Amino acid sequence: MDNTYDIVIVGAGPAGMTAAIYGVRANMKVLMLDRLSPGGQMINTNEIENYTGAGKLSGAELAIKMFEHTQELGVEFDYKTVVDIANDGPLKTVTCEEDDTVYQARAVILATGTVPRRLGVAGEEAWAGSGISWCAICDGAQYCGKDVVVIGGGNSAVEESIYLAGICNRLTIVTMFDLTADPKACDLLRKMENVTIYPYQEVLEFTGTDRLTGVRFKSTQEDATERYVTCDGVFEYIGFQASSQAFAKLGILDQMGCIQIDARMRTSVPGIFGAGDITAKHLRQIVTACGDGAIAANTAAAYVESMGRISAPNNCDIVSPAT
């Protein structure tokens, strides 16, 4: 099997899938890799209402539509976890966990997104995955008619709270600041009768013996009042950290672990590009991830052309690699 490509894209979320579409349309030989099913964070999103032209649809639906689009255009996809990228000059080497598979590419687009950040308080580790969840769409149904606590007050916390409040008995929000999500979503949540919001709180611990039974937290204001809320489940939405450990040695990460890029999605390493949530940026959304992916692929294709293509996808236009 020929494991050499013009462009290898790591991550098949909206950024990676859009990059793949623009890559094949630029006549590049493209491979897209993901350790999980294509779709990225969209798969775990209940409802998307702000992707231009799509109206209201589930994250899974949008993920399937995007993946189908890549497949109609003939993008190669494989389930692989990338563990290393070596900058071997004009050819990059992409190493995967599975069977030590290695690919080579003229250009690599890193679009591995983020993973949820954890609080790091007592009880969190013990109940992670069996009481504490980071995905309402995956685990919310377990708490139908039960009491739930959501930690966080940003867009994800508020959107997922609206969904959870619709199925659970009582929903309590505990957040470090006030709600900081889109004002329209905050208004909707505040109007829901079974929702109580505790702003300016610090979570102290999650309690329980056989199962998670509650959350203890303390006001960050002068009174420092301590409270305890009983619950059957907790959902944490306190931000994310970049999935960038595998790329640390390339020297392209900032202090937060995000990839530093310029306006054309170039990193400081020629031939390595970044796109989507993994990059240092202000607004992490599907529409901005797609925009990044398009720009990254466009810049990467121009780079590949300047270096000499590895091969053409239809084998009718093979160009020797530049030496």
Ligand SMILES: Cc1cc2nc3c(=O)[nH]c(=O)nc-3n(C[C@H](O)[C@H](O)[C@H](O)COP(=O)(O)OP(=O)(O)OC[C@H]3O[C@@H](n4cnc5c(N)ncnc54)[C@H](O)[C@@H]3O)c2cc1C
């Ligand atoms: C709960 C929630 C609700 C949201 N709601 C909305 C919304 O309503 N509207 C909106 O616009 N945005 C929303 N977002 C944000 C949006 O989902 C993200 O901005 C977007 O998915 C980022 O796309 P991405 O392609 O950069 O990364 P991701 O979607 O994170 O995709 C990255 C992909 O890379 C893969 N990957 C990671 N590491 C590796 C590796 N080493 N090897 C191989 N593959 C790897 C992952 O498996 C993943 O599939 C929401 C996010 C969350 C969490």
